[in-house]
Amino acid sequence: MVEMRSQNQTLTMGSLSRSLHSSFSNAKWNTSDPNPCRWRRVKCSASGNSSVVKSLDLSGVGQYTAPNSLSAGGFFDLLCRLDSLESLDLSANAFTGIPSFFFSNCSVLHGLKSLNLSSNMLHGDLQNFSRFSSLETLDLSYNNLSGAIRWQLDGLARLKSINLSVNLFTGGMPALGQSQGLEKLVLSANSFYGQIPSDIGGHPNLTLLDLSENDLSGVTPDGIGNLSKLETPILSSNSFVGLIPRSLSNITSLSRFAANQNFFIGSIPSGITKYVRVLDLSYNNLSGEIPADLLSSPSLVSVDLTHNNLQGPIPNNLSQNLYRLRLGENSLDGAIPQSIGNLSNLTYLELNDNNLDSQIHPQIGGCKNLTLLNLASNRLHGELPKELGSLRNLVVLRLQKNNLSGGIPDKLFELQVNLSVLDLSLNSLTGVIPSAISRLESLSNLILEGNYFDGSIPDTVGNMRSLIELRLGGNRLSGTVPTMPANLKIALNLSHNLLGGSIPSSLSALTELEVLDLSDNNFTGEIPSFLASIRSLTLLDLSNNDLSGISPAFGTYVTVITSGNRYLINSTESQNTFRSRKKRSPVLIIVVISMVAVLIVVTVVVLLISSKRFYRVEDESPQLGESNLQIVNGCFVTANSIHRSSIDFSKTIEVSQ
Known part of the structure; x- marks a missing residue:
């Protein structure tokens, strides 16, 4: 009997192979071998003197077949003959639907333990899965399934993992009370609404709870603190209110807690990071001070508290294992802790948009792995420490909107390999822009506007081939405009300086530039006609100079501002004046x-x-x-x-x- 069963399955696998395109069968299954148990992506187990198929991976076979051909009944009819099947992967096949008999009459119903239908094009209401009594893992993510989930998952008592993410489901969270052994529940990126069921604590084996990107609301039930095995609760991007449950601090298995982009209020519970490695509470309405012990846990590697109402100082006691610390957009005050310099693993440091009032301490040079440093929009003062030049992995340096003074230290130009964004705008920096700035060969965005730099623009700036944005406006720069990098795309802003001479013909090479601002300078001569040929321009501001002659005609795709040039005649004004006078009445x-x-x-x-x-x-x-x-x-x-x-x-x- 068992041998006959094996023979039947061999015949079925042969038919299944022939139903697929030969390029798939040859490349993925190696069907030249008569024994399907030796085919790739097929797993069998011994049963007496023969073997039966236990696992079948058909993910991605749709790219080898005609559209929707796998949705036909014949393909699923063959699958239903494999009555020993325990694992079936049909992901990424562009299925638009599955025959109803697969959910009612299929012989795999009672033995199948794992079913993956993710990344297809399934739509409509959820089918009835209640007859898959042995199912332990169900993945329906990345489809277009819709409607409410009521009874379709009833009876799945053995279910351990269910993933319904990235669909169009609505209604309340599905009731999974019969699935006492549930370990992973992923409902993210749908439109579920209402509150988290109060009996959520009735799943003691739950390790992953992902409810992110839904329309859930209300307070978080205290029962969530009873999930003693919970490792990763993700509540992000909903409308939860109230306090963050303090009971989370008692879950020793907790590894990651993300509740960002909600409406949580109150203070951050002390001890919540006792066991957590990753904490994200950004974009809420949390208030009060950061608990003194919050950032000190040795297991802590990432903290994001961006965009809350937190006040007070940044704690000095910091975990040596931190690689990400984001505290921006709060009301934190005091000094930047010098202990930050001891965090050799720190990669991202964002303290922007606070009220921090101190110098940038030389100890910052100890953060050797720092790639992003954002201290913008604070009250920092003093000079730029030369130790910034020791951060050889730095890619983004944002220090704008502070009270920093002095010049740019030469040491900073040693960051030539990785530094891509340098923003020192809106400070009180002085001196000349060093010609050595061209050594920053990877720099794409250079923003120095709103300072007190004087002297001329260094000729070497033309050698900065990676530069796509250059903003030097609002300084005291003089002289003429040197040759600019031909790759400039986003903006060239030289406004509000003391620059003079004619608009250089070298600007004609900036064929992809979007914004050119030369306003409030001392430029003379005519507006060169090539500016009207730069089709990428969306804004051209030449106002408040000493330009003369007739302005060339520009297309409607660009906003041109030329006011404040006494001797300049706009081409449209000249034509309109001529026409209006030509139309004067002969009688008059x-x-x-x-x-x-x-x-x-x-x-x-x-x-x-x-x-x-x-x-x-x-x-x-x-x-x-x-x-x-x-x-x-x-x-x-x-x-x-x-x-x-x-x-x-x-x-x-x-x-x-």
């Missing part, structure tokens, strides 16, 4: 001419009679093809056109004695 012109003629005659008569003085208008010969000129309000009026007059009325005065 005749009336004006008549009035002027009468006035002239009267004036001449009076002058001749008085023998005191006379006026003479010099002759102006008409151009070939033009009629004689008439002068009206300082304009040449001819039969052809109306032009702005450049004639000066010369006056000859004779005084009769």
Whole structure:
């Protein structure tokens, strides 16, 4: 009987192989061997003198078949003949649906322990899985399943892991009260709403609880503290309110706790990081001071408390194993702890947007693995420590919006290998911009605006080939604009300086630039026509300079600001003026001419009679093809056109004695 069963399965596997495209069978299964138990992605177990198929991995076979061909009944009918099957992986096959008999009449119903249907295109309500009585693992993630989950999962008493993430489910959290052995519950990225069931504590074996990215609300039930084996509760991106349960501090197995992007209030429970390795409470409404013991646990490696209402100082006692510390966007005050310099594993340090008031201590150079340092928007003062140049792994350095003074230390230019973003804007830095800045060959964003740098822009800046953003506005820079890096894309801002000369032709190489701001300088000459040819430009600001001539015509894709240039004529204004004057009424012109003629005659008569003085208008010969000129309000009026007059009325005065 067992041998016949094995033979039948061999025939079934052969039929299954033929139903798939040969390229899959050859590449993935190696079907040249007559024994399917030796095929790749097939596992068998001994049963008497023969073997039966226990595990079948058909993930990704859809790319080798015609669209939707696997959704046909024949394919699933063959699968249902493998009555010994315990594990079936059908993920990533673009299934849009599964025949209903698979959930009602299939011989694998009672023996299947693991079913993976993730990363398909399944849609509609959830099918009834209650007849899969032996099922321990069910993965339906990354589909388009919708509707509420009511009874479809009833009867799965042996269920240990269920993943329904990234679907369109609605309603309350599914009731899984019969699954006492549940270990992993993943419901993230759906639209479940309501509160966490109060009986959540009735799953004592739960290790992973991921409810992130839903519409869940209310307070977190105290019963969550009874989950003594819980390792990873993830409550992120919901609408939970109230306090963070203090009972979490008693779970010795807790490894990661993420409750970011909610509406939790109150203080952070003391002792919550006693066992935790990763803590994320960012983007809530937490208040009070950071508990003195919060950052000291030796097991702690990552803490994110960004965007809360925390006050007071940063604790000095810090875990030596921290690699990420994010405390930005709070109201923390006091000094940056010098003990941070002892954190040799620290990779990300973000203390931005607080009220920290101290110098940047030289001890910061001890953080040898630091790749991101963000101390922006505080009250830091003093000079930049040269020890920043010891952070050879640094990629991003943001120190903007502080009260830092002095110059840029030469040591900083030793970060040429990795430094990509340098933002020192809105401080009180002085001196010249060193030519050695070009040694930062990996720099993509250089932002030094809003300081007191003087002197000229170093010519070496043109050698910074990785630069895509350069902002030097709001300083005291003078001289002319040197050749700029051709790769600039985001912005070139040189505004509010003392730069002069003409706009250099070398800027024509910036063919991908989006923003060019040269406003509030002393540039002279005409606006070069090549600027109108840079199609990538969205903003061009040339206002408040000494530019002259006629501005070239720009497309509608770019906002052009040229106000504050006294001798500049916009091309559109020139055309509009010409057109408007050309449309003046002939009657109005005749009336004006008549009035002027009468006035002239009267004036001449009076002058001749008085023998005191006379006026003479010099002759102006008409151009070939033009009629004689008439002068009206300082304009040449001819039969052809109306032009702005450049004639000066010369006056000859004779005084009769």
